[in-house]
Amino acid sequence: MKKTATIWLFIGLAGALLLPWYAQDSGFWTFEWLFGGFGSAEAGSALTLALFHGKWWLFPAVLFIGLSGLGLAAIKKHQMLARTLIIVPALGLFTIVVQGFVIGRIGPNYFVEFLSANGAADGQIGMGAGALVVLASLLFMLTSGISGSGKGRGDAFIVGLIGLIVALVAVFVFFPVSQILVEAFKTSEGELSLGGFFARIFSPRIWSLACVVSDSRCGPAWNSLFLAIMTGAGTTLLGLAFALIATRTNFRAKKLLRVLTIIPIITPPFVIGLALILLFGRAGTVTELLNEFFDVPKTRWLYGFWGIYLAQLLSFTPIAFLVLIGVVEGVSPSMEEASQTLNADRWQTFRWVSFPLMRPGLANAFLLGFIESIADFGNPLVLGGNYNVLSTDIYFAIVGAVADSGKAATLAIVLLSLTLGAFVVQRFWVGKKSYATVTGKGDSGQHASLNPVLRTVCYATAIPWAAFTAVVYSMIIFGSFVKLWGYDHSFTLEHYLRAFSISFTNGIRWTGVAWDSYFTTLTISTIAAPLTALVGLATAYLLVRQKFWGKGAFEFSTMLSFAIPGTVIGISYILAFNVPPIELTGTGIILIIVFVFRNMPVGVRGGIAAMSQLDKSLDEASITLGANSFTTVRRVIVPLMGPAILAALTYSFVRAITSVSAVIFLVSAKHNMATSFIVGRVENGEFGIAIAYSAVLIVTMLTAILLLQLVIGRRRLRREDRVQMHGKIKINPAGT
Amino acid sequence: MKHSLKLGIAVLGLFVAAPQVAFTQELNLVCSAEQDWCDFMVNLFEEETGADVAMVRKSSGEALAQVRAEASNPKIDVWWGGTGDPHLVAAEEGLTQASGVDISELQDWAQNMATISDGKTIGIYAGALGIAYNSELLAEKGLEAPKCWADLADPSYVGEIQVANPNSSGTAYTELATFVQLFGEDEAFARLKAIGENVNQYTKSGSAPSKAAGRGETTISIGFMHDMVKLASSGFPLEIVAPCEGTGYEVGGMSIIEGARNFDMAVKWVEFALRPDIQSRSVEVKSFQVPSNKNASVAPESPDLASIKLIDYDFATYGSSETRGRLLARWDDEVGPN
Structure with a gap:
């Protein structure tokens, strides 16, 4: 405890005495603040600002770091020191946060008269490097104090990790989301009212069940719920079929199947919807053919529930597949062998052994499908017809002809409650059983193959689906090479040239209109992906391996940002981070942060599913041999988590590239993203260039994924990648 | 212990950066x-x-x-x-x-x-606000081309008209306000309700109906004429109509x-x-x-504004939040999809 705290003390001292407290206009990494001197009003540290520039409210930053230092130097008794390190840094954090909110950009927000008279009339700008370092130092001194007092088994790494993630989630999820949810309780005059909130949230416009008994339509809450359940179930089943084929059969084109299942996940929004319209819309290719040959009337069936459902199945099956493949692979062959030795046939083995062991995977896949569907924005927008769902209603409550943030917030609360419900049900179904199957004990390494009926069922669902995906994508590629998709099908390269032309006169000049947003998108996603995986898997590790107070609430809070529709996140980020103490709007950082905290839940879910399978005895063996928890994570758990890490990295990378609703409000002139560019083109009816751009993005992401797969590789479980052949292990029935 | 340090520093490093410079130009x-x-x-x-x-x-x-x-x-x-x-x-x-x-x-x-x-x-x-129809689809169905707002209520167009939802689209709100200014509030809602019988979808975005008409997903659309001209000039078979009663803009x-x-x-x-x-x-x-x-x-x-019969659109009245809220609430009750 003492060593960790001392190191953080010195870091904190440096932050309070030397680094500029406020954000620097020229950027921190230009180091211009070094030359301006830390005594100046712009680049001053907390100490110099407090002493020479009248910013006395920054003094606590120095004071509490100093007090912690005194404590560390003077107090010898362990328990005393631990208690001091809890109380002093906690007070420091509290005062720094309070001053940040009390003194705003244009002057004090509270205690206006007193503070204006005492030097705070001009306000202050957003916090910078110094503030960040001081806050981190106080936080980690606090956690080392907590661990020193015996909590968390005295493991400083674990307590520090918990503290860090709690702090990050609080700042980047709870704080912004609370900003917008408060709106639900405000009346149109801006006063808080509980009655108005209840009137709104139970309004029949949201909850109408009219469609069950008559022709009229149901409320968006039921629509969303029904769609989400159907999508969750559908994607889980399809994902399972793909995962079983990939691991339990000798299907020849496994590689191809894998690629086909990955492509939808890397498709920018709107593209699948557009392709479906061109295939199945009233004037679509398939519709025309059916009409010509079978006299099927041309209808608009695609616009509504079935269209969204189809598009969501196409889009989200890969997520279920990614979660399930790790789990299906991980089910221990020795269990299956044991079952067969006990005379079970292959169906019984699957039904009573393999399948129950896949439960955490299935539950997580369903939950992800459910949440993805309920928060999906692009597909309902294009294909929704008159089938209203919550996510689009929220968007139009914010940007529509009557902007009603109260209504948007209310709908967001309904949506969140649905997610919470699904989360609770999932927990209930998985229960408290053990699903550990990767145990470190030897086994033959061969998975039992599927029984013939099941195999046929898997083939019959997965292969037509894969073929369908292939058709949809050929349509998209085709669309990028024709003049006017749907009307003038003469070949052209014009779309690609407009977006991605390069001129070689006077050196290389990127003259295409898409290059700017392309480079920004790649940079931001490349930074965001490893961060997302890191935060996500660290959280998963805490949830699966550690016991601490408030774990359930902690788990739910990490899922929160994923369940909230992007539009709400986008607006709440502007509300929260446009003004001091944290000023981020207009930067690339806000995009990185929104991606990290929005996509973190996928890392968490995938990590939990994979880690539930690793037997705890592996950790215990490592700890018994004298390794600490960090070494155990690094040397034992991480190597066994290959697929989960790969999934988290891949997913966060592509989500950062393809997400649209969250970034619409956060992109700025200097940091424009590919999707917002594409949406602009789609709105403008220029499908050609939008699809050409999408095709380039797809190729980019595919390359990145293949590279990642090469680098990370597959985990070696001492199991060969093969499936036990029928009849290879013959168990004679008793008596023969 | 020192690892928690590394972790912290790694996270710190990534968040330390700063807002932009403000040049005068x-x-x-x-x-x-x-x-x-x-x-x-x-x-x-x-x-x-x-x-x-x-x-x-x-x-x-x-x-x-x-x-x-x-x-x-x-x-x-x-x-x-x-x-x-x-x-x-x-x-x-x-x-x-x-x-x-x-x-x-x-x-x-x-x-x-x-x-x-x-x-x-x-x-x-x-x-200006106008009507567009897909000429190929209209011929295939053997329908008459609409000339006036009143024609759109004709039962032969059932399921063929697309228009945006005024709650989400400014274009559709302009249409609603135009009807009210042309026909008076009560008759406007009666007419919108009658046209509503033929509407296959109230889209979210105001320009979506004309795009759908261009692609043949619907036959008739209501929207701004300059959007329609743009679609027609890129090759879609759209014909544009300035309604005979006059129109808003x-x-x-x-x-x-x-x-x-x-x-x-x-x-x-x-x-x-x-x-x-x-x-x-x-x-x-x-x-x-x-x-x-x-x-x-x-x-x-x-579209030549001089040759189109434009109404004297009252932006002050119909742009105010109060009128807007009232008209949209009435639209939800009497016309909109429930």
């Missing part, structure tokens, strides 16, 4: 017109002034939501383009400020925008944000965007709106 622009037009204008302006324009395109609803959210610390200087209603709302809420530029060369409808908003919003273009707005950091540059942009030579060039990027400067040339394809 900088302008932050949010553009709610079509992407091509936005790019085109920015290039022209940068060439002429040497300023560094940072532009982002957002729909007018999104732009208004952002301007509102950023009110206490605005990052945008000018908001150019997009239908006038959100600009008027921003002016009403004090989110924008007057630029004080000379507007005497502008058409009356453009000056009117400035008058009702105390100079905070200036009209830059106008576009939108005026595109331009506003300087209250508290803009580059106010002088913003004023330069406003003056630039109102110049006849600049407005005349919009046709180069296939924008067929009618320019607001009297001396700017109008593209031959643009």
Whole structure:
């Protein structure tokens, strides 16, 4: 405890005495603040600002770091020191946060008269490097104090990790989301009212069940719920079929199947919807053919529930597949062998052994499908017809002809409650059983193959689906090479040239209109992906391996940002981070942060599913041999988590590239993203260039994924990648 | 122990960075017109002034939501383009400020925008509301071409008409307000209800119905004529109708944000965007709106506002939040899909 705290003390001292407290206009990494001197009003540290520039409210930053230092130097008794390190840094954090909110950009927000008279009339700008370092130092001194007092088994790494993630989630999820949810309780005059909130949230416009008994339509809450359940179930089943084929059969084109299942996940929004319209819309290719040959009337069936459902199945099956493949692979062959030795046939083995062991995977896949569907924005927008769902209603409550943030917030609360419900049900179904199957004990390494009926069922669902995906994508590629998709099908390269032309006169000049947003998108996603995986898997590790107070609430809070529709996140980020103490709007950082905290839940879910399978005895063996928890994570758990890490990295990378609703409000002139560019083109009816751009993005992401797969590789479980052949292990029935 | 340190430092390092520099020659622009037009204008302006324009395109609803959210610390200087209603709302809420530029060369409808908003919003273009139909599909179904608003209530068009939902789309709200001004409130709702019997979908976005008609997903659409002209000129079989009873129109707005950091540059942009030579060039990027400067040339394809029977659209009344709220509530009760 003492060593960790001392190191953080010195870091904190440096932050309070030397680094500029406020954000620097020229950027921190230009180091211009070094030359301006830390005594100046712009680049001053907390100490110099407090002493020479009248910013006395920054003094606590120095004071509490100093007090912690005194404590560390003077107090010898362990328990005393631990208690001091809890109380002093906690007070420091509290005062720094309070001053940040009390003194705003244009002057004090509270205690206006007193503070204006005492030097705070001009306000202050957003916090910078110094503030960040001081806050981190106080936080980690606090956690080392907590661990020193015996909590968390005295493991400083674990307590520090918990503290860090709690702090990050609080700042980047709870704080912004609370900003917008408060709106639900405000009346149109801006006063808080509980009655108005209840009137709104139970309004029949949201909850109408009219469609069950008559022709009229149901409320968006039921629509969303029904769609989400159907999508969750559908994607889980399809994902399972793909995962079983990939691991339990000798299907020849496994590689191809894998690629086909990955492509939808890397498709920018709107593209699948557009392709479906061109295939199945009233004037679509398939519709025309059916009409010509079978006299099927041309209808608009695609616009509504079935269209969204189809598009969501196409889009989200890969997520279920990614979660399930790790789990299906991980089910221990020795269990299956044991079952067969006990005379079970292959169906019984699957039904009573393999399948129950896949439960955490299935539950997580369903939950992800459910949440993805309920928060999906692009597909309902294009294909929704008159089938209203919550996510689009929220968007139009914010940007529509009557902007009603109260209504948007209310709908967001309904949506969140649905997610919470699904989360609770999932927990209930998985229960408290053990699903550990990767145990470190030897086994033959061969998975039992599927029984013939099941195999046929898997083939019959997965292969037509894969073929369908292939058709949809050929349509998209085709669309990028024709003049006017749907009307003038003469070949052209014009779309690609407009977006991605390069001129070689006077050196290389990127003259295409898409290059700017392309480079920004790649940079931001490349930074965001490893961060997302890191935060996500660290959280998963805490949830699966550690016991601490408030774990359930902690788990739910990490899922929160994923369940909230992007539009709400986008607006709440502007509300929260446009003004001091944290000023981020207009930067690339806000995009990185929104991606990290929005996509973190996928890392968490995938990590939990994979880690539930690793037997705890592996950790215990490592700890018994004298390794600490960090070494155990690094040397034992991480190597066994290959697929989960790969999934988290891949997913966060592509989500950062393809997400649209969250970034619409956060992109700025200097940091424009590919999707917002594409949406602009789609709105403008220029499908050609939008699809050409999408095709380039797809190729980019595919390359990145293949590279990642090469680098990370597959985990070696001492199991060969093969499936036990029928009849290879013959168990004679008793008596023969 | 020291590992928690490494972890902390790694996370720290990534969050330490800083906001941008504010050069004097900088302008932050949010553009709610079509992407091509936005790019085109920015290039022209940068060439002429040497300023560094940072532009982002957002729909007018999104732009208004952002301007509102950023009110206490605005990052945008000018908001150019997009239908006038959100600009008027921003002016009403004090989110924008007057630029004080000379507007005497502008058409009356453009000056009117400035008058009702105390100079905070200036009209830059106008576009009339109209009907479009897919000529191929109409012939295939053997239907008559509509000529008037009244024709749209004809039962033969059942399931063939598409129009946006006025709750989400400014285009559709303009249609609703036009009906009320043409026929009086009670009759307007009766007519909208009758047309509603033929509507196959109330779309979210105002330009979606005409795109659907172009692609043959619906036969008839209601929307702004300049959008339809653009679709027709890119090759879709759309015919455009100016309804015989008369029709309403939108005026595109331009506003300087209250508290803009580059106010002088913003004023330069406003003056630039109102110049006849600049407005005349919009046709180069296939924008067929009618320019607001009297001396700017109008593209031959643009709907000729002189030959269309335009109503005297009352932007002050129908742009106010109160009227809007009342009309939309009534639309939800009597016309909208439930």
